[in-house]
Amino acid sequence: MEERPPDVWAEADAYERYMGRWSRQxxxxxxxxxGIRSGLRWLDVGCGTGALTAAVAARCRPGAVVGLDRSPAFLRAARAAAPAPARFAVADASALPFRDAVFDAVVSGLALNFLEPPAAAAAEAARVVRPGGLVAAYVWDYAEGMAFLRRFWDAAASVDPAASMRDEGRRFPLCRPGPLRALWTGAGLVDVTVDPIEVPTVFNGFADLWEPFLSGQGPAPGYVATLAPAARDRLRTRLATILPAEPDGTISLAARAWAVRGRRP
Structure with a gap:
């Protein structure tokens, strides 16, 4: 079986254009x-370039908020953009560097699929939150609801059947409500709910959609980076033919994420 190359997460600016602009919404x-009150202690696990950490700092009036990630490059971008009182550190989600029950809320945005193993990360999140505290996260619905990625992988598979093995909808079972719920209940959390979040993804034209796939950041761009120029051109042409472009070239799609939440008993 062909060994899949690791997903690359190193260039913050490239990630922002590829996915960050939608993750912030x-x-x-x-x-x-x-709907959490102000003054609480927050932890953002797998914070990446800091979209969720910055939003917590800006809108939730936290007493403290810490963002953790494995990518030093992403954390540099996060530090530069996030308002006070946000602070950041390099850390492994499977071994959080905190004692038990020190946070009021532990959150994670678009990271669960890339945390290995996800059950260990969920257990660690439950460990460091206080009794009654919130643990919540969201992931893209790669299987069906992340429209521009769904179009990308459909196009890729039509010109290269082997591409289906790299499809995030196939690789990541946590992109569905059932597995997300099971992950949370398996970590001992209660009052677990899973709900959709849908945001518009409007591209100014095909180049605005296609060029971020050339960045090498994440699974789909990583796949594109493996292609010879002729194969890349075939994929580009096929993708352009199946996208719903408006007369002015605008491409209007939608992206759905699944949000899961629960409380430590």
């Missing part, structure tokens, strides 16, 4: 729905 909706 989801972060705002996610936090608005949590």
């Amino acid at each position: 989801v972060a705002e909706v996610f936090l608005a729905r949590l």
Whole structure:
């Protein structure tokens, strides 16, 4: 079996154009729905470039908020953009560097699929939150609801059947409500709910959608980076033919994430 190359997460600017601009919209909706009071201690696990951490700092009036990630490059971008009192550190989600029950809320945005193993990360989140505290996260619905990625992988599979093995909808079972719920209950959390969040993804034209796939950041761009120029051109042409472009070239799609939440008993 062909060995899949590791997903690359190193260039913050490239990630922002590829996914960050949409993840920031989801972060705002996610936090608005949590409805948590001010003055609390927050932890953001797998914070990446800091979209969710910054949103917590800006809108939730936290007493403290810490963002953790494995990518030093992403954390540099997060530090530069996030308002006070946010602070950041390099850490492993499977071994959080905190004692038990020190946070009021532990959150994670678009990271669960990339935390290995996710059950250990969920257990650690439950460990460091206080009794009664909130543990909540969201992931893209790669299987069906992340429209521009769904179009990308459908196009890729039509010109290269082997691409289906790299499809995030196939690789990541946590992109569905059932597995998310099971992950949370398996970590001992109670009052678990899973709800959709949908945001618009409007591209100025095909180049605005296609060029971020050339960045090498994440699974789909990582796949594109493996292609020879001719194969890349075939994929580009096929993708352009199946996208719903408006007369002015605008491409209007939608992206759905699944948000899961629960409390430590």
